[in-house]
Amino acid sequence: MLILQTVAELKDWVREIKSAGHTIGLVPTMGFLHEGHLSLVEKAKAENDKVIMSIFVNPAQFGPNEDFDRYPRNLERDQQLASGAGTDVIFAPSVEEMYPRESQIKISAGRQADVLCGAKRPGHFDGVLKVVTKLFHLTEADLAYFGQKDAQQLAIIESLVADFNFPMAIRRGETIREKDGLAKSSRNVYLSGAERDEAPHLKKALEMGKALFMQGYDPIEPMTQYLNEYTSGKIDYIELLDYPTLTADIQNDAILALAVQFEKARLIDNIIFQLKGELSHA
Ligand code: AMP
Numbered sequence: 001m002l003i004l005q006t007v008a009e010l011k012d013w014v015r016e017i018k019s020a021g022h023t024i025g026l027v028p029t030m031g032f033l034h035e036g037h038l039s040l041v042e043k044a045k046a047e048n049d050k051v052i053m054s055i056f057v058n059p060a061q062f063g064p065n066e067d068f069d070r071y072p073r074n075l076e077r078d079q080q081l082a083s084g085a086g087t088d089v090i091f092a093p094s095v096e097e098m099y100p101r102e103s104q105i106k107i108s109a110g111r112q113a114d115v116l117c118g119a120k121r122p123g124h125f126d127g128v129l130k131v132v133t134k135l136f137h138l139t140e141a142d143l144a145y146f147g148q149k150d151a152q153q154l155a156i157i158e159s160l161v162a163d164f165n166f167p168m169a170i171r172r173g174e175t176i177r178e179k180d181g182l183a184k185s186s187r188n189v190y191l192s193g194a195e196r197d198e199a200p201h202l203k204k205a206l207e208m209g210k211a212l213f214m215q216g217y218d219p220i221e222p223m224t225q226y227l228n229e230y231t232s233g234k235i236d237y238i239e240l241l242d243y244p245t246l247t248a249d250i251q252n253d254a255i256l257a258l259a260v261q262f263e264k265a266r267l268i269d270n271i272i273f274q275l276k277g278e279l280s281h282a
Pocket of ligand 1: 028029030035036037039145146147148149150174175176177183184
Protein backbone atom coordinates (compact mmCIF):
# COMPACT_ATOMS: atom_id res chain seq x y z
CA MET A 1 0.00 0.00 0.00
CA LEU A 2 1.27 3.45 -0.94
CA ILE A 3 0.97 6.47 1.31
CA LEU A 4 0.85 9.70 -0.66
CA GLN A 5 0.86 13.10 0.98
CA THR A 6 1.05 15.52 -1.92
CA VAL A 7 -1.28 16.40 -4.76
CA ALA A 8 1.58 15.97 -7.26
CA GLU A 9 2.26 12.38 -6.13
CA LEU A 10 -1.41 11.53 -6.22
CA LYS A 11 -1.85 12.96 -9.72
CA ASP A 12 1.13 10.95 -11.00
CA TRP A 13 -0.29 7.74 -9.56
CA VAL A 14 -3.79 8.44 -10.91
CA ARG A 15 -2.39 9.18 -14.39
CA GLU A 16 -0.55 5.86 -14.43
CA ILE A 17 -3.56 3.86 -13.27
CA LYS A 18 -5.97 5.57 -15.65
CA SER A 19 -3.67 5.20 -18.64
CA ALA A 20 -3.53 1.46 -17.92
CA GLY A 21 -7.33 1.50 -18.26
CA HIS A 22 -8.03 0.73 -14.60
CA THR A 23 -10.98 2.01 -12.55
CA ILE A 24 -10.62 3.81 -9.24
CA GLY A 25 -12.87 3.65 -6.17
CA LEU A 26 -12.54 6.39 -3.56
CA VAL A 27 -13.34 6.10 0.16
CA PRO A 28 -13.10 9.57 1.75
CA THR A 29 -12.54 9.53 5.52
CA MET A 30 -11.28 11.63 8.39
CA GLY A 31 -9.30 8.68 9.71
CA PHE A 32 -9.30 6.98 13.12
CA LEU A 33 -10.67 4.05 11.21
CA HIS A 34 -13.22 1.51 12.34
CA GLU A 35 -15.25 -1.26 10.65
CA GLY A 36 -17.63 1.32 9.16
CA HIS A 37 -14.82 2.77 7.07
CA LEU A 38 -13.42 -0.68 6.27
CA SER A 39 -16.81 -1.93 5.05
CA LEU A 40 -16.70 0.87 2.45
CA VAL A 41 -13.22 -0.25 1.37
CA GLU A 42 -14.55 -3.79 0.99
CA LYS A 43 -17.36 -2.57 -1.26
CA ALA A 44 -14.91 -0.43 -3.24
CA LYS A 45 -12.55 -3.36 -3.75
CA ALA A 46 -15.35 -5.48 -5.15
CA GLU A 47 -16.27 -2.89 -7.77
CA ASN A 48 -12.99 -1.21 -8.81
CA ASP A 49 -9.49 -2.16 -9.92
CA LYS A 50 -7.86 0.18 -7.41
CA VAL A 51 -9.00 1.72 -4.12
CA ILE A 52 -7.88 5.07 -2.74
CA MET A 53 -8.73 6.02 0.82
CA SER A 54 -8.33 9.67 1.73
CA ILE A 55 -7.57 10.50 5.34
CA PHE A 56 -8.02 14.19 5.99
CA VAL A 57 -9.55 15.94 8.98
CA ASN A 58 -11.12 18.72 6.96
CA PRO A 59 -11.07 22.07 8.81
CA ALA A 60 -13.59 23.51 6.35
CA GLN A 61 -16.37 21.34 7.75
CA PHE A 62 -15.84 22.18 11.44
CA GLY A 63 -17.46 25.19 13.10
CA PRO A 64 -15.42 27.54 15.32
CA ASN A 65 -16.60 25.85 18.54
CA GLU A 66 -16.42 22.30 17.25
CA ASP A 67 -13.88 19.55 17.80
CA PHE A 68 -11.39 20.02 14.94
CA ASP A 69 -8.37 20.26 17.27
CA ARG A 70 -9.29 17.25 19.37
CA TYR A 71 -10.71 15.07 16.60
CA PRO A 72 -8.99 11.68 17.15
CA ARG A 73 -6.02 11.05 14.84
CA ASN A 74 -3.70 8.03 14.51
CA LEU A 75 -2.23 7.64 11.04
CA GLU A 76 -0.01 4.70 11.97
CA ARG A 77 -2.94 2.63 13.21
CA ASP A 78 -5.03 3.74 10.20
CA GLN A 79 -2.31 2.56 7.81
CA GLN A 80 -2.40 -0.93 9.28
CA LEU A 81 -6.18 -1.17 9.15
CA ALA A 82 -6.47 0.28 5.63
CA SER A 83 -3.73 -1.98 4.33
CA GLY A 84 -5.30 -5.03 5.97
CA ALA A 85 -8.58 -4.23 4.21
CA GLY A 86 -6.82 -4.10 0.84
CA THR A 87 -6.57 -0.37 0.22
CA ASP A 88 -4.09 0.40 -2.59
CA VAL A 89 -3.34 4.03 -1.74
CA ILE A 90 -3.85 6.26 1.27
CA PHE A 91 -3.97 9.93 0.37
CA ALA A 92 -3.22 11.85 3.57
CA PRO A 93 -2.45 15.47 2.73
CA SER A 94 -1.71 18.29 5.17
CA VAL A 95 -4.16 21.17 5.45
CA GLU A 96 -1.70 23.39 3.53
CA GLU A 97 -1.43 20.83 0.75
CA MET A 98 -5.20 20.59 0.41
CA TYR A 99 -5.90 24.31 0.80
CA PRO A 100 -2.78 26.17 -0.38
CA ARG A 101 -4.63 29.45 -0.84
CA GLU A 102 -7.89 31.08 0.13
CA SER A 103 -10.69 29.80 -2.12
CA GLN A 104 -12.08 32.35 -4.52
CA ILE A 105 -15.12 30.19 -5.29
CA LYS A 106 -17.70 29.04 -2.77
CA ILE A 107 -19.66 25.82 -3.13
CA SER A 108 -22.81 25.91 -1.13
CA ALA A 109 -25.32 23.20 -0.25
CA GLY A 110 -28.97 23.86 -1.07
CA ARG A 111 -32.24 23.17 0.71
CA GLN A 112 -31.17 19.67 1.82
CA ALA A 113 -28.81 21.35 4.30
CA ASP A 114 -31.58 23.35 6.01
CA VAL A 115 -32.61 20.45 8.27
CA LEU A 116 -30.95 17.95 10.64
CA CYS A 117 -27.20 18.57 11.14
CA GLY A 118 -27.20 21.31 8.50
CA ALA A 119 -29.54 23.43 10.63
CA LYS A 120 -27.35 22.92 13.71
CA ARG A 121 -23.94 23.21 12.06
CA PRO A 122 -24.02 26.23 9.72
CA GLY A 123 -21.56 25.88 6.83
CA HIS A 124 -20.74 22.26 7.69
CA PHE A 125 -22.01 20.79 4.43
CA ASP A 126 -20.42 23.59 2.37
CA GLY A 127 -17.11 22.44 3.88
CA VAL A 128 -17.91 18.82 3.02
CA LEU A 129 -18.77 19.78 -0.58
CA LYS A 130 -15.54 21.75 -0.86
CA VAL A 131 -13.34 18.83 0.15
CA VAL A 132 -15.18 16.12 -1.79
CA THR A 133 -15.16 18.22 -4.97
CA LYS A 134 -11.38 18.48 -4.71
CA LEU A 135 -11.02 14.78 -3.86
CA PHE A 136 -13.27 13.70 -6.73
CA HIS A 137 -11.22 15.73 -9.20
CA LEU A 138 -7.82 14.77 -7.83
CA THR A 139 -8.53 11.04 -7.68
CA GLU A 140 -10.58 10.84 -10.91
CA ALA A 141 -12.62 8.24 -9.07
CA ASP A 142 -15.20 6.28 -11.03
CA LEU A 143 -17.10 5.43 -7.87
CA ALA A 144 -17.00 7.09 -4.43
CA TYR A 145 -18.30 5.41 -1.27
CA PHE A 146 -20.18 7.04 1.60
CA GLY A 147 -21.91 5.60 4.65
CA GLN A 148 -25.60 5.86 5.42
CA LYS A 149 -24.48 6.63 8.98
CA ASP A 150 -24.06 10.21 7.67
CA ALA A 151 -27.25 10.07 5.63
CA GLN A 152 -27.65 13.81 5.11
CA GLN A 153 -24.07 14.08 3.86
CA LEU A 154 -24.70 11.17 1.48
CA ALA A 155 -27.88 12.77 0.10
CA ILE A 156 -26.19 16.15 -0.41
CA ILE A 157 -23.17 14.60 -2.15
CA GLU A 158 -25.52 12.66 -4.44
CA SER A 159 -27.08 16.03 -5.34
CA LEU A 160 -23.65 17.55 -6.03
CA VAL A 161 -22.78 14.75 -8.45
CA ALA A 162 -26.19 14.85 -10.16
CA ASP A 163 -26.55 18.65 -10.36
CA PHE A 164 -23.07 19.26 -11.77
CA ASN A 165 -22.67 16.12 -13.90
CA PHE A 166 -19.59 14.81 -12.13
CA PRO A 167 -18.37 11.90 -14.30
CA MET A 168 -18.72 9.34 -11.52
CA ALA A 169 -21.29 7.68 -9.31
CA ILE A 170 -21.88 7.58 -5.55
CA ARG A 171 -22.31 4.28 -3.76
CA ARG A 172 -24.06 3.91 -0.40
CA GLY A 173 -22.83 1.72 2.45
CA GLU A 174 -25.05 0.53 5.29
CA THR A 175 -24.37 1.65 8.86
CA ILE A 176 -22.03 -0.70 10.71
CA ARG A 177 -22.84 -1.07 14.41
CA GLU A 178 -21.38 -2.45 17.61
CA LYS A 179 -23.02 -5.63 18.91
CA ASP A 180 -25.26 -3.59 21.19
CA GLY A 181 -26.51 -1.42 18.32
CA LEU A 182 -24.34 1.69 18.77
CA ALA A 183 -23.32 3.00 15.35
CA LYS A 184 -19.53 2.85 14.99
CA SER A 185 -17.97 6.29 15.02
CA SER A 186 -14.49 7.73 15.48
CA ARG A 187 -16.02 9.99 18.13
CA ASN A 188 -17.21 7.07 20.32
CA VAL A 189 -13.81 7.10 22.05
CA TYR A 190 -14.87 10.36 23.70
CA LEU A 191 -17.81 8.78 25.52
CA SER A 192 -17.37 8.24 29.26
CA GLY A 193 -18.01 4.73 30.57
CA ALA A 194 -21.50 5.66 31.70
CA GLU A 195 -22.30 7.41 28.40
CA ARG A 196 -21.07 4.38 26.45
CA ASP A 197 -23.54 2.23 28.42
CA GLU A 198 -26.37 4.63 27.56
CA ALA A 199 -25.47 5.10 23.89
CA PRO A 200 -27.26 1.96 22.52
CA HIS A 201 -30.51 3.69 23.50
CA LEU A 202 -30.10 5.94 20.44
CA LYS A 203 -30.70 3.01 18.11
CA LYS A 204 -33.44 1.69 20.39
CA ALA A 205 -35.19 5.06 20.27
CA LEU A 206 -35.02 5.00 16.46
CA GLU A 207 -36.52 1.50 16.31
CA MET A 208 -39.25 2.47 18.75
CA GLY A 209 -39.97 5.62 16.73
CA LYS A 210 -40.18 3.68 13.49
CA ALA A 211 -42.60 1.17 15.03
CA LEU A 212 -44.81 3.98 16.35
CA PHE A 213 -44.76 5.76 12.99
CA MET A 214 -45.75 2.59 11.17
CA GLN A 215 -48.71 2.27 13.55
CA GLY A 216 -49.78 5.79 12.63
CA TYR A 217 -48.39 7.76 15.58
CA ASP A 218 -46.11 10.79 15.64
CA PRO A 219 -42.87 9.32 17.04
CA ILE A 220 -41.02 12.51 18.02
CA GLU A 221 -42.48 13.14 21.49
CA PRO A 222 -42.24 9.52 22.72
CA MET A 223 -38.65 9.32 21.41
CA THR A 224 -37.79 12.55 23.21
CA GLN A 225 -39.16 11.18 26.45
CA TYR A 226 -37.36 7.87 25.98
CA LEU A 227 -33.97 9.48 25.33
CA ASN A 228 -34.38 11.90 28.21
CA GLU A 229 -35.15 8.99 30.50
CA TYR A 230 -32.42 6.60 29.38
CA THR A 231 -29.51 8.87 28.45
CA SER A 232 -27.77 11.82 30.09
CA GLY A 233 -27.15 13.46 26.71
CA LYS A 234 -28.91 16.56 25.43
CA ILE A 235 -31.08 15.99 22.36
CA ASP A 236 -29.98 18.21 19.48
CA TYR A 237 -32.72 17.07 17.11
CA ILE A 238 -35.06 14.22 16.27
CA GLU A 239 -36.60 14.49 12.80
CA LEU A 240 -38.64 12.37 10.42
CA LEU A 241 -38.27 13.27 6.73
CA ASP A 242 -38.40 11.93 3.21
CA TYR A 243 -35.14 10.38 2.00
CA PRO A 244 -33.15 11.47 0.10
CA THR A 245 -35.03 14.71 -0.58
CA LEU A 246 -35.07 15.59 3.15
CA THR A 247 -38.44 17.29 2.80
CA ALA A 248 -41.37 16.80 5.18
CA ASP A 249 -43.43 15.17 2.45
CA ILE A 250 -42.58 11.48 2.81
CA GLN A 251 -43.12 9.62 -0.45
CA ASN A 252 -41.09 6.42 -0.65
CA ASP A 253 -38.29 6.13 1.85
CA ALA A 254 -38.40 7.83 5.22
CA ILE A 255 -35.46 8.79 7.42
CA LEU A 256 -35.76 8.99 11.16
CA ALA A 257 -32.64 10.77 12.41
CA LEU A 258 -31.34 12.10 15.68
CA ALA A 259 -28.37 13.85 17.24
CA VAL A 260 -27.51 13.72 20.93
CA GLN A 261 -24.82 15.83 22.56
CA PHE A 262 -22.92 14.02 25.31
CA GLU A 263 -20.23 15.64 27.46
CA LYS A 264 -17.43 15.38 24.87
CA ALA A 265 -19.04 13.69 21.87
CA ARG A 266 -22.02 14.55 19.72
CA LEU A 267 -23.49 11.33 18.32
CA ILE A 268 -25.75 11.03 15.29
CA ASP A 269 -27.71 8.05 14.09
CA ASN A 270 -30.59 7.30 11.73
CA ILE A 271 -32.64 4.58 10.17
CA ILE A 272 -34.01 4.70 6.64
CA PHE A 273 -37.04 2.60 5.83
CA GLN A 274 -39.71 2.19 3.22
CA LEU A 275 -43.23 3.19 4.09
CA LYS A 276 -44.21 -0.42 3.60
CA GLY A 277 -42.09 -1.14 6.64
CA GLU A 278 -39.17 -3.03 5.19
CA LEU A 279 -35.71 -1.63 5.83
CA SER A 280 -34.51 -0.12 2.60
CA HIS A 281 -31.20 -1.53 1.46
CA ALA A 282 -28.81 1.33 0.97
P1 AMP B 1 -15.73 9.96 8.71
O1 AMP B 1 -14.31 9.50 8.84
O2 AMP B 1 -16.49 9.92 9.99
O3 AMP B 1 -15.84 11.27 7.97
O4 AMP B 1 -16.45 8.90 7.80
C1 AMP B 1 -15.95 8.54 6.54
C2 AMP B 1 -16.97 7.72 5.81
O5 AMP B 1 -17.27 6.55 6.57
C3 AMP B 1 -18.30 8.47 5.60
O6 AMP B 1 -18.82 8.14 4.33
C4 AMP B 1 -19.16 7.91 6.71
O7 AMP B 1 -20.54 7.96 6.42
C5 AMP B 1 -18.68 6.48 6.77
N1 AMP B 1 -18.98 5.91 8.08
C6 AMP B 1 -18.72 6.43 9.30
N2 AMP B 1 -19.22 5.64 10.27
C7 AMP B 1 -19.82 4.60 9.65
C8 AMP B 1 -20.51 3.44 10.09
N3 AMP B 1 -20.69 3.18 11.39
N4 AMP B 1 -20.99 2.59 9.16
C9 AMP B 1 -20.82 2.83 7.85
N5 AMP B 1 -20.16 3.89 7.35
C10 AMP B 1 -19.66 4.76 8.24
